[in-house]
Every structure is written in structure tokens, then in C-alpha cells.
Amino acid sequence: MKLLRPTPPRPGRNGPNGPNGPPAAPAKPGAKEMAVEGTAGVVGWLDERTGTSTFLRFFLYRKVPKGTNWFYTLGTATLFAFLSQAVTGVFLAMYYTPDPTRAYESASRITNEVFLGEFVRGMHKWGATVMIILIFCHMARVFFFGAYKYPRELNWVIGVVLLVLVLMMGLTGYLLPFDQRSFWATVVAVNLNASGPIVGPYLADFLRAGAEFGPTTITRFYALHMLLIPGLIIALIGAHLYLVVKLGTTAPPWLKAEKKDLLREEV
Amino acid sequence: MADSPKFDKSSRYTEDRGIAGAFEGETVTRRRLMEGTVLLAGGIATMAFTLPAVGFSLGPVFEDTTPTRWQDVGPPGDFDDEVYVPRVINLVPEVGDPGKTTIYVRRFNQQRDAVVEGQEPQPYVAISTRCTHVGCPVRYVQASEKFVCPCHGGVYGFEGQNEGGPPVRPLDRFYTRVQAGRVQVGDRFSVNSEFERFSPRDPSNHLDGLWQYLYPARPTT
Numbered sequence: 001m002k003l004l005r006p007t008p009p010r011p012g013r014n015g016p017n018g019p020n021g022p023p024a025a026p027a028k029p030g031a032k033e034m035a036v037e038g039t040a041g042v043v044g045w046l047d048e049r050t051g052t053s054t055f056l057r058f059f060l061y062r063k064v065p066k067g068t069n070w071f072y073t074l075g076t077a078t079l080f081a082f083l084s085q086a087v088t089g090v091f092l093a094m095y096y097t098p099d100p101t102r103a104y105e106s107a108s109r110i111t112n113e114v115f116l117g118e119f120v121r122g123m124h125k126w127g128a129t130v131m132i133i134l135i136f137c138h139m140a141r142v143f144f145f146g147a148y149k150y151p152r153e154l155n156w157v158i159g160v161v162l163l164v165l166v167l168m169m170g171l172t173g174y175l176l177p178f179d180q181r182s183f184w185a186t187v188v189a190v191n192l193n194a195s196g197p198i199v200g201p202y203l204a205d206f207l208r209a210g211a212e213f214g215p216t217t218i219t220r221f222y223a224l225h226m227l228l229i230p231g232l233i234i235a236l237i238g239a240h241l242y243l244v245v246k247l248g249t250t251a252p253p254w255l256k257a258e259k260k261d262l263l264r265e266e267v
Numbered sequence: 268m269a270d271s272p273k274f275d276k277s278s279r280y281t282e283d284r285g286i287a288g289a290f291e292g293e294t295v296t297r298r299r300l301m302e303g304t305v306l307l308a309g310g311i312a313t314m315a316f317t318l319p320a321v322g323f324s325l326g327p328v329f330e331d332t333t334p335t336r337w338q339d340v341g342p343p344g345d346f347d348d349e350v351y352v353p354r355v356i357n358l359v360p361e362v363g364d365p366g367k368t369t370i371y372v373r374r375f376n377q378q379r380d381a382v383v384e385g386q387e388p389q390p391y392v393a394i395s396t397r398c399t400h401v402g403c404p405v406r407y408v409q410a411s412e413k414f415v416c417p418c419h420g421g422v423y424g425f426e427g428q429n430e431g432g433p434p435v436r437p438l439d440r441f442y443t444r445v446q447a448g449r450v451q452v453g454d455r456f457s458v459n460s461e462f463e464r465f466s467p468r469d470p471s472n473h474l475d476g477l478w479q480y481l482y483p484a485r486p487t488t
Contacts, residue, residue, distance in 0.1 A: 100362040183365045184403075188418075191402040195471035197481035202328050204469050209327040211467065211487045215361035216327070 058245070065251035071145070072249060074138035079237065081131035085169075088124040089226060096176070098222035100215050103178035128170060135163055147250040155243040158236055165233050172225035175218060186221075187213055331487045336360075337444070337451040340372055346391060346450065348376040351407050354393075356452055369396045370441060370452065371407050371414075380426060381462040391443035393452050394427045399434040402470040414438060428460065436460065436474045439467060 029037065047053045064072075095114055097106040110117040139159065142148050148156035175186040190213070194204035209216040274285035281289035281296050289296075340354040351371035359366030371394045382388055394414070396404045403418035413430070414423035422431035427438035437460065442453035455467040459474035465484070468474065472482035 100365070178365075180365075188401045188403065191470045194469035195401070198483065201469055201472060201482055201485050205328040205485055205487055206325060211331070211333055211485070212359050213362070213365075214333075214359050217362075220324075 062245065062248065064249055065255075067252045067255040068249065069252065071141045071252075074134060074141050075244075078131060078134040078138050081127055081134050082233065082237070084127050085124060085131060086230065088120050088127065089230075091120055092124055093226060098176070098219050100178065100218050103176065103218055107177045107179075128173060132166060132170065135166060139163065144253075145250060146253050149250075152243070152247055152250070155240060155247070158240050158243070162233060162236050162240065165229050165236070169225060169229050169233070172221045172229065175221045176225065178218065183213075327487065329486045333487075335454050337446070337453045339449050340370075340393075340452050341450055342448060343374075343445060343450055346372055346374050348374040348379075350409065351394070353407070354452075358455075369404065370394060371396065372443075372450070372452070383461060383463050386464055389440070389443045390445060391450055391452075392426075393441040393443050395439040395441065395455055397439060397470060399429065399436050399438060399470050400432070405438065426462070427458075428462075435471060435478070436468075437462065 092110065095106060095110045095117065097103060107121075110121050112118070142156065142159070171186070171189055174189075175182050190204050190207050193207060194200045196203060205211060207217070207220070208214065209220045275283045278284055279294050281293045282291055286296055338356045340356065341352075346352055351373050353369050354372050355367055355369055357367045373392050375388055375390055375392055380388065380392065394407075396406070396414075398405050398416040398418065398421050400416065400419055400421050403416050405414040405416045405421065405423065407414050412425045414427060415421075416432065416434070420432040421429065421434040423434065423438050424430050427440070429435070429437055437458050439455050439457050441455050444451050444453065457465045457468040457472075457474060459465065459479075465474055468482065468484070473479050474482075
């Protein structure tokens, strides 16, 4: 916390002997002081050149309205669910092979042979469900607290796009274990896309990479799942958070505005 | 200088606006020209890699790469014109087992099968088990001569015509031929309620009435 405060005046500039007097005799620092000062020195060096502390003060130490409660943590919870998906997904990619004849084999190898593989795969699988539940809770909080109203409409729109992208992550990720269930569920899901008028058949062709569910369908889904959609999600989370910080959060609807009380007292 | 009455700020000529070094008759400042050039160059550079990449990913929508494969389903003696025989073929051998699908095969029935004017009937009727609702596998029930879908209750009659539930058209079929004493099954095709042949469509795509115009044939099929 100390590091986040404004930089104190440099030693010597205003020492114990006054601004123009000689600086105080330096005491011999112990090992602990040296370690603390060394760290502070590195952090200070970086901060002086990047302005990180200014940004963090602006980003984290904001004023929040009265009545802010645990429901306001749902968005951050969703963010952490996404980070968990990103980290476990990156490490799953080290063992997974997006090939129609080897995908199932590599996925079951992760579960059965790789050290902690079952745990990491389980985190990714169940984390996906948790993330979608958290998104809907977050969305419900914003809706019932009226936090989507002016001037925050655009943030609601960005949130809805994020919801759609996360659902697309669910769809593209479901195929990757390549067992019977994921294969046929994805076939049906693509057929549902094909039922859209005019664009549906073309959309299905795009998703399948052709008229039939072929050998490049899984690589296509893999690329969408781990590169394209996560990139879009990260970019939109950035925009979402920027607007949250810029516009601030809303008070819960059961709190009356204080202005009204003041007016009543004056009357 | 900016407030000097000597210069006309609203003039379209840079010379009149008092811009240093302006040429006579010049309307675009050099700063604006450079801005435009940089934006245009950046735009061209971005498009130069974005457009090929997008086209590359959209390629399969416009290009048919599926070859015709004739697959053996047995000798003609295995089939009669009243009873469907289930056979397994592989639609996409590249993906291994998941590419396999069950089809139901029987001989063309002179009395019961519809003949479409101008279209030579196939010697054998090979029915796809892909439901035309969203593509679940249907099962043939011999006793009632119906195809039944387990997912949403679609029901099809003896010829594969949709009779109940959500399916939008009859079950798809495959081209058939007899080659060297063996029955062979080729590409899939779709049929409308009159059993007219169409290029293979996705499940849920209508082929009758005004609905068919909402689901265009695709270049890939």
C-alpha cells in the first residue's frame, strides 16, 4: 500500500538539518532494511518510468457508492473464472492434439496419464460451467439493480456480446474431447445453425469447413476456441472494465438519493 | 496571426488561410495530405493480410472438395422391395469411426415408390438416417413401416416422407448403382415432398413452398 502513495520527497532535499543543511548521517542498514529498500527501489524505478501506481490508484482505489455489497463482486468473479479458463486452457494445449484420429486419444491421455492432468482438465471443464453461471448471475445483478441505464447502456451491450462469445467458447470447446457425445452434439449444434434463414446454410458450411463434418472441422473449432474467440473476449473485457472505471458503479436501487433527504430537511 | 483579418479562415485555398509556404491554388495542406497518405497506406497494408486470411477461412463455403465415393453395400440378392436392410457406410473416411453412418437400403418398388417426371428413378432406395429436423439418427420400425427419430419425435413413412413431428422434408437419399454384381451407394441428395431430387441440403432446410427460398443451395453441394 505504501508504494501506491505519492512519492515522498527525496532524502537530503529536506533533511533533519533543514533544506539547506548537511544531510543526516546515514545509519548502517541491516539486511532486512536493505532487502526492503532494494525491492522498493526496483518498484520505484519501474513506477517512475511507467506510471503504474498512478494507474492503479485510478483503477483500484475508486470511490464506490453507499450500499455496495457482495453482489458487486460477481463481475470480478466472472473475470477470475475467465482467467482460470485461460490458464488451464494454455496448459491443456500442451498435451492436446486437434486431429480427428488422435484428439480423443490425447484427451484421455491428459485425464489418465499426465501428472495432475485430470485436475487441470476438470478445472477447465467445470470452470466453463461455473463461468457461464457467474455471467448470468452478474447479468441478473446488473439488470435488477438497474445498472444498465444511462450512461452505462454501452457497457450492457459489450456485456451481451461477451456473453455470446462465451457461449461460442462453450460450443467450440464441447467438440474438442471428440468422444461420441461431443461429436454428435456438435453435429446437431451446427445443424441448428443451418436452420437460420438465408445465411444459415453458409454459416454451417463455414463452421464445418465444408458440406460434411470433415477432418478440418476439429482444427477449425480448435483455432476458434483457443485463438480467435479468446482474443475478442480479452479485448472486450478491457473495454468493459475501462467503462466500469470511467463511469463508476451504481448504488443499489433500494437506497434513496441523499439529495432528497437534504431537500426535505431544508423544507 | 490566427486572428489576423488579413487571412480568410474559411477559404478553400491554403494560401488565403495564411499557411506558411502555401502554393497558389493549393487546397489541401501538406499535413492533411500526409495524414491521408499514412491512413491509406496503413489501411492497404492491413487489408493485404486480412482479406486473404478471411478468404482462406471462408474458402470451404464456396469450394466443393468432397469427392464422390461409391461404397459397396452387398450383392443385389440381399435386398427386396418391401423390407429395408440396414447398412453402415463411411461418409467421411478421413475422420475415422465418427464418419460412419447407418443407411437403410431396399430395391425400388414399382407399386409404392413415386416416380418423378423427367428424373430417372434410382435402382435402389438408400435412405439416410439423418433426421431432417436437426440431424439425429432415425431408426426404421418394420412393424409400422415408419422411421422414428428419438430426439424430438419426428416420424417418416415407408418412402421416407415426413408424416409427423418437426421434420421439414422427407429423409435424404443416396445415389445407387449396380456395378459388377454389387450394389453401390454414392453421393447423398435431398428430396422434396414430391420426391424431386435436389442437391444435398442440411437438416432443417425446407424444400417446399415459399420456405425453400429461405434456404438456398450452396456452392459446396
